[in-house]
Amino acid sequence: MQKDDFSKSYVVEGKLALPYTYFAGRVGSTFLTTLRDQKKIMGVQCNQCEKIFVPPRQTCERCLSDIRDNWVPIENSGEVVNFTVVREQDKHLPRKTPYILGLIKLDGADTPMVHIIDGIDPEKITEGVRVRAVYTNESDPSILYIDHFEPISS
């Protein structure tokens, strides 16, 4: 067998279409419509553990209590507790690379949330930077009702 004979080899180019439906659920929908209509971030609190979750969730991760109705208001500002810089461009990404994806712990929340940090050089971002939410209405239902977080100049 002439294993180096590639005369009959060829490549089939395909394009895989993946339809999907994302349903935000009741808790997620309340969170998102509040972002959209009131430009306010809401979390839920576990009455037993006192932990405040942002983004909100239906069940406490520790004690499994149902916490879906325990809404508490959260500040629009917080602190970058961790970050990464996205450098590889891909068409499904929400921004042109490079951009910063930060873990932001909002004031009043016990859990950090992931979002885009803009308005600061990706090479200059550090942990501990104070940021605030910038809203937009130009979004499909998603966390991108917050367009990005920007540094608060002190």
Place this chain on the structure above:
Amino acid sequence: MGEYYGIDVADIFNSMASRFRPEGAEGVDAAIGYDVGENGRWMLSVRQNQMSVDRCDDLSGCDVVVRVDGQTFVGLNVGKIDAMAALGAAKLKVEGDFNLFAATGKMFTKYVPAGQEVAPEQELLMVKRTISVKQRFATGPIMGTFLQGLKEKKILAIQCPQCGRLQSPPREICAPCRVRNDQWVEIGPAGEMRMLEYCYYASPDPLTGETRETPYGAIGILLDGCRNDEVFWHLLRPDQLDEVQMGIVMGEKVVHGSRLRPVWSDNRTGSINDIKYFEIDK
């Protein structure tokens, strides 16, 4: 005066003004009579997107008269009774213009008993998307030879130099012998039905994401020139799903299945779809 389901018949008429939807009464100019048996009689007048309803014993001037008992009337208004069922059971009789009676459904919002108003349903968010992923399938020399064969209406198998086993679609290696396959053999194209999988759920094609119609038959065919379990997998002509006979070998006993032949695609590109499906060779 009776109450049914805890609701007074008169309350339904008295609340009509507040439940009236002028947009639902567009172009209606009519009088509708309600004869609710011992509970009394009412006349509803609708004209120029306005309405009025009053007790009225004489319903002779109405365009339509609805005769119904109190229980059924309240049941219809609170959604406990279906109008068609009530008509069928003759608990509800409509004398006159039936279409006018049917149109009253659009003229009013649903009756909700006092104290039972429900909060508006929460807005629930949903996003539908289709993402597109680029896929690439490199055939390599062995699969490439097989697929090029299909283009020429040939089904090729590769043979192990040690055990003589045929594989189609071909693999580079004979796994049991751990040797490189080196001999091409043309098999089929007709053969005998050996196995049928009746498939109700189609997985998406990894190259396109499209799914074929269900149910479909995934079949194992023992093509001419092949032996034992050297079956070739393909599709069965959809309308012959319940017509084919499956073959089976149990020790000495051999039951032959239907003879099948491939149906080739007119536009062959060197793909497994160059065979559309196999059909019964009659």
